[in-house]
Amino acid sequence: MKRVAAVDLGASSGRVMLGVVGNGRLDLTEINRFWNGSVSVCGTLHWDILHLYRSMLDGLRAAGLVDGIGIDSWAVDYGLLDASGRLLSNPVHYRDSRTDGVMEHVLARVSTAELYSITGLQQLPFNTIYQLAAEELLGQAAKLLMIPDLLGYWLTGEAGAERTNASTTQLYDVRAREWSETLAARVGVPLGILPELREPGDVVGTVLPATELAAGTPVVAVGSHDTASSVVAVPAGDERFAYISSGTWSLVGLELEQPVLTDEAREANFTNEGGVDGRIRFLRNVMGLWILQECQRIWEDDDLEGLLRDAAGTPAFAVLIDPDAPEFLAPGNMPARIDERCRATGQEPPRSRAAAVRCVLESLALAYRRTLREAQTIADRPVDVLHVIGGGSQNELLCQLTADACGLPVLAGPVEASALGNVLVQARALGEPLPDLGAMRALVRSTHRLRRYEPQGKPADWDAAESRLYGAS
Structure with a gap:
């Protein structure tokens, strides 16, 4: 022990x-x-x-x-x-x-x-x-x-x-x-x-x-x-998985044996970062929950549960933004920047906080969908399940929207994935019999509760929303 x-x-x-x-x-x-x-x-x-x-x-x-x-x-x-x-x-x-x-x-x-x-x-x-x-x-x-x-x-x-x-x-x-x-x-x-x-x-x-x-x-x-530690704790049973390490940033990608250094990967702006045991984290950064966190700071509203509940009841795809637009990178008045982005793309800005939250989460789900599909194509790696780990795995609305957008079952958890990966690598270094990533991930699966989200809704609606978002931006 x-x-x-x-x-x-x-x-x-x-x-x-x-x-x-x-x-x-x-x-x-x-x-x-x-x-x-x-x-x-x-x-x-x-x-x-x-x-x-x-x-x-x-x-x-x-x-x-x-x-x-x-x-x-x-x-x-x-x-x-x-x-x-x-x-x-x-x-x-x-x-x-x-x-x-x-x-x-x-x-x-x-x-x-x-x-x-x-x-x-x-x-x-x-x-x-x-x-x-x-x-x-x-x-x-x-x-x-x-x-x-x-x-x-x-x-x-x-x-x-x-x-x-x-x-x-x-x-x-x-x-x-x-x-x-x-x-x-x-x-x-x-x-x-x-x-x-x-x-x-x-x-x-x-x-x-x-x-x-x-x-x-x-x-x-x-x-x-921290993402390298998080990926250690992805509770995957085989290699046909993708992950989103979801927090202030969202890291959306695959785990590979070798880097993908093709022109196609470069032009799609994918990264090949080092992982534990020599693996490659083939992923793309998506802005993540930073935009929502900054909205809450400006609103002085820390009731995330209430905001998500209200957002779930607002109309779908009313307003969409590109979460990776450069104006969303720096700290500042994020609600005002969302409004400005909407006007610049011919949309009426959100009329309520709930509508703004819905806008951010649907836009993130669309960014995840686009990134994941490109990753599978470029790396020639099919995916059967999407693991959402980190703090964002607690955001039930975002997890369901992600399952809907990507057309894949989402397994959410563990929340403290980076700390778990940190602990597991230490334990192995200090003599605990965890010979490989498979053994570490099996231990995570057997000791942590995961929540499953099945895709719902109409894929054609997400197709239209993706075309509208990236066509407009």
């Missing part, structure tokens, strides 16, 4: 979870949940990394003695250390405007086709490569650490880069599974700041006495990109 602590940091909240694994058990208990988000300082959006570190330590102390600690978080963002190991500045938030227009300058030095042939990554304006091109402190940096690696460094004093998060930087060769010296040189990133790569499951060090935790506790490199 292994007792491990999972530090799981999402883009809107963080948590420390206590996991117990062994003898057919997979238990997860929340120890500490804390706020996470952007902090604007002199016009720049930052992460409050010291708040996250302190909250992590508070949770780990409350968890007591554990056999191991693992850390996962969102991708692409980083901290820069100087030659003495000190953090040069609070990490900048990927939604900050410093990367506006930067992609074009980078692509003048290295083409989209060449970038994709090496990294297999979706073009997003906030990818690490573009952040580094806008980085004012790059010349002072001795080491770059992704967020989970930075927090692990403060725990152990050991610097490194876990592969699943490294694979999101657009500086990682997805076939060679190494940093790309060619790309680093072409875009002006000093190769020396890129740390040694680690595998999920490597013990990276032990806790330092200065942390006031139990010194000597192993810190394990898990799938440190």
